[in-house]
Amino acid sequence: MNVELFVWVRNLHVVVATLSIMLFFTRGVLLFNGAEREQLGPLRWLPHIIDTLLFLSGVYMAYLLHRLPGVDPWITTKLGFVLLYIMLGMFAFRWCKRRPLRVVAWLAAIGVFLEIVTLAVTKQFNPLLLPQLF
Ligand code: HEM
Incomplete structure (x- = not known):
């Protein structure tokens, strides 16, 4: 296994996991304080990109580590x-x-x-x- 690649992907995984929960938290705070979906701006589409990266990096690491x-x-x-x-x-x-x-x-x-x-x-x-x- 390419260890450098694995470490790179794991760092990416941890960074996007952190961003994911920060966006999830912020979205909740705004919505529950009366913001409309239209007012959320990038918070409407950004979580989808971050969460896709989180999922794909996880699946790729599982593949590299043969974890099924x-x-x-x-x-x-x-x-x-x-x-x-x-x-x-x-x-x-x-x-x-x-x-x-x-x-x-x-x-x-x-x-x-x-x-x-x-x-x-x-x-x-x-x-x-x-x-x-x-
Ligand atoms: C909410 C979603 C997720 C969060 C918060 C999360 C969080 C993390 C964190 C913090 C680590 C680093 C652990 C460490 O080595 O100290 C990690 C590693 C890892 N994650 Fe995730 N993860 C998520 C989703 C996924 C998914 C969907 C998969 C695979 C299908 C996955 C597979 C892995 C693998 C294989 C590792 C490496 C484990 C190792 O070093 O042995 N993760 N994850």
Whole structure:
């Protein structure tokens, strides 16, 4: 495996993961404070590009490391959480119209995101490990 390429892709993955949660957080704060979708500007399309880069860099690293979903429990759990994060985000920003439920889904998505980071770093599914990362 080309180690330099792997390190480059992992750095990209971590940078876009950070941007992804910052954009997700900001979008929620603006929308829940009365902003219309049209007023969001680049926040309407930028997250799609960032999240696509996040997903593709992750899949490419999994390929380089031969980590297969269904075989490797770590990557299977991570993909499950990524799916849950996407679903909660769609619920909060698109499907649900009731504000309190949208806020709950948004907060839950942020919690799931933090668990994905914990899982990525420790390779263990254990929410209690989160504080140890900081
Ligand atoms: C919300 C989405 C995601 C977040 C927040 C995230 C976060 C991270 C972080 C922080 C790391 C660096 C861990 C470290 O080495 O210290 C990492 C590594 C990695 N991620 Fe992700 N990731 C996400 C999605 C994905 C997806 C969709 C895949 C693959 C399908 C993936 C596959 C990987 C792989 C293979 C590594 C390298 C693990 C290693 O060094 O052994 N990630 N991820």
